[in-house]
Amino acid sequence: MNEKAIDYEAVFQGLPGMVALLTPELVYADANEDFQRLSGRSRAELVGRYIFDVFPDNPNDPTATGMRDVQASMLRVVATGERDTMALQRYDVEDPTRPGQWEERYWSPVNAPVFGPDGRVALIVHRVEEVTELIRLRGRQGGNGRARVLEAELYTRARELQELNERLRQAHAREREVALALQEAMLPAGRQVSNHRAAVRYRPAVGALNVCGDWYDVVDLVGGNRIGVSVGDVVGHGLAAAGVMGQLRSALSATSRVADGPAQALDVLGRYAHVVDGAESATAVTTFVDFDAHTVTYSSAGHPPPVLIHPDGRVEFLDLATDPPLDARPDPIPRPQAVTTFTSGATLALYTDGLIERRREDIDSGLTRLADALVRHRTADPEPLADAVLLELLPPGGATDDTALIIVRL
Template identity: 90%
Template sequence: MDEKAIDYEAVFQSLPGMVALLTPELLYADANEDFQRLSGRSRAELLGRYIFDVFPDNPNDPAATGMRDVRASMLRVVDTGERDTMALQRYDVEDPTRPGHWEERYWSPINAPVLGPDGRVAFVLHRVEEVTELIHLRGGAGGDSRARVLEAELYTRARELQELNDRLRQAHAREREVALALQEAMLPARRQVHDHRAAVRYRPAVGALNVCGDWYDLIDLVGGNRVGVSVGDVVGHGLEAAGVMGQLRSALSATSRVADGPAQALDVLGRYAHVVDGAESATVVTTFIDFDARTIAYSSAGHPPPVLVHADGGVEFLDKATDTPLDARPDPIPRPQAVTTYTDGATLALYTDGLIERRREDIDTGLSRLADSLVRHRASDPETLADAVLLELLPPGGATDDTALIIVRL
C-alpha cells in the first residue's frame, strides 16, 4: 500500500476516545474530534496553548491534584522517552460556558512518547478515557462514592496490566533479536567440507517471543581426511539459552579435535555441562566422518538420530549409539559409539527436533517424512536439498520450535 494514499490527519481525527498531541513544552499541537467534544474545547481554543492554561486546577479545591499529576507524568515521558500509564485521576473542569462553575470529572490517562528522527521525544501523545459515567453508574449522586471509585480503579488497574504486558512483550521481542544475533554470530556459515559440499540452515520458531538454544557445528579433525559434524539443543529460551549453546558448541569443538572418537568427545562434554548453569538435559549428536575410509563414527546424547541416505536410495538411521542427555546422570559412565560405512554419493543429514516433531503426532511419523523427503531429492545439490526438506517438513506458517539442519554430501 502506498503510504501517501493514507490521510493520517483524517485517521487521527477519527480515533475513538480522547487523543491529543502536545509538544515537549506541553503546548497543544493537535487534538482529535472526541477530545474536542468531550473536553468542551474547540481546536482553536487548544492549539498552541499550554495544557494547564486550558485545564487549570480548581482554585476552590486545594485537594484537586489531577492536573499536577498529569504534568508530572508528561514530563517523565519527555525525560525518559517511555510510556507512562496513570492511575485514575479526578479532574475538576471549568465549564467554558459558565465561568467559575466546575464539573467533577474522572479520566484515565496514558501518555506516550512520539520520537523524532534524532531519537528524542518530539511530541507527547495524550490519550484519555472518560470514566465519569462509570463512577456514577450505580447509586447516582447519592450512592456509595467510595465503591464507585474502587470500581473505576479496578478498571484502570486492568488497563495498566495490559500496558505492562505490552511492554513486557516488547522487551522480550528485543531480547529475541539480541539472542538471534548472538546465535547467528556463533554458528558457522561454512559450506565446503574438504572436497565435499555441505549446507546448513537455521530457522527460529515462528510466533515465539524467545529464540531457543539449537546449534550446529562443522570442524576439521586432526589427522587424516576427517571432519566432525554435530547438532545440539539446549533446554530454555532467550539470551541464557543462546549463551549456554555457545559454551557447549565451543567446548565440543575443542574436545572433538583431541578425542579418540565421538563418544569420548561427548563424555568430556557431559562433564563440562555439569558445571554450566542451564546445560542440564541438553541433547547433542556428533559424527566423525572419515572420507578416506568412508566411515561415519557417531554417538548421541539423547538427540534424534542422523539420517544416512545411501547412493542407491537406501535409508539408515544412525540410532545404534543413543544415550541420555548431557548431565542426566549423577555419575556419568562412558557413552556408546557406533560406526557405519557408506559409498560415494551418499548424503548425511543432522537436525534438531523442530524439523520432525509435531503435537499429537508420533515421532516416527516425522522421521519417516524426513527420510522420504531426503530420498526423493537426493540427486539435488546440498543447498537445494536443504531448502526442499525445510519446505516440505516445516508447517506453512513456520514451526513452533527452532530448527537446525546440516546436510553433507559424502
C-alpha cells in the first residue's frame, strides 16, 4: 500500500479503546471516538482544554489521587522521552448530565511520547483501558462479598504502589538535595576572570539523581593575559560520580596553571585518571585563551568540540585536536593540540553532551542547533546568552543527562 494514501486521521478515530493526544503542557490536542464515547465528553469539550479542567479529582473523596497520578506519569514521559505504564487507577468521573454526581470508574492508563523533528516530545499518546465493567462483572459472578473483596484488593494494590512511589520520590528528593549542595560546593560560580566576562551554567538531569557527573572550570593562567577554560564529563551519575568529578576537575585546574599548553595538561590528567577508580572513559576539553596574542589553543580528550563564534557570525568548531577519552590508552602518548585566532568581541562556548545529544538523532543536528542559537544571540552579554542557549536547546521538562555550559566573551 502506498503510505501516502493512508488516512491516519481515520485510523486514529477507528482505534479500538480510548486514545487521546495531549501537548507537553497537558492540553488535549485530539481524542478518538471511543475516548469521547466512554468518557462522556465531546471532542469540542476536550480539544484545547487542560486535562484536569475536564477531569478533576472527585472533591467529595479526600483520598482521590487519580488525576495527580496521571499528571506525574505524563510529566515523566515529557521529561524522559520514555513510555510510562501506570498501575490500575480508581478514578471517579462526574456525570456531564448531572453536575455533582460522580461515578466510580477503574482505568488502566499507558502514556507514550511522540517526538517532533527536533527530537523533543511533541505529543503524549494517552491510551486508557476502561476496566470498570470487568470488575463489576467479576463481582456479579462471585456475589457481592466476592466483588467487594476483588475491588478492595485491586484498589489496595494500586494505592500501595502509589504510596511506595511517593516514598521513593521523597527519599530521592532528599538525596538529590545533598548531591546538589555538593555540586555547588565543588563547582565555581560565574565570575569575572582577568577582567573578561564569563557565564557558567549547570543543569542536572531529570527523572533520577543524575548530578555531579559533569564539571567546568575557568582559571587564570601564569604569564600574560591568559585564562584556561575547560569542561569534562564523568561516566555515571550520583554521589560516586561527584567524587570522581571533583578529583579530575581539581587535577586539571592545578595542571593547567603549570602546563606548557592544553595538550600537556590533558596528558597529565590522563595519567592521573588511570589511578582514580570511576574515571574510566571520562572526557574533557580544555582551551588556553591568550588575549594579547588573540589566540585560542585547545585539546580534546574525547569531548564534543568547543564553538568559537566570530563577531561577523562565522562559526568555527574547534575539532582539529581530538583524541580518545582520558585513560583510554594503556600506554599514553602525547595528545594533539591546535590553535586558532580571534578578534575582540568573539564568543567561546564549551559544553557537555547533555546540551546537544537527543535520542534517535544524529549529533550533528544538536551541534547545528547550538551554533544557530549562539549566532542569533551573539551580541548579548554572556549571562543572557547562556540563558537563551539553554532555553532553546534543552527540552521543556529538562534533559535526561547533566548539562554544563561555559560562555566567555573574548
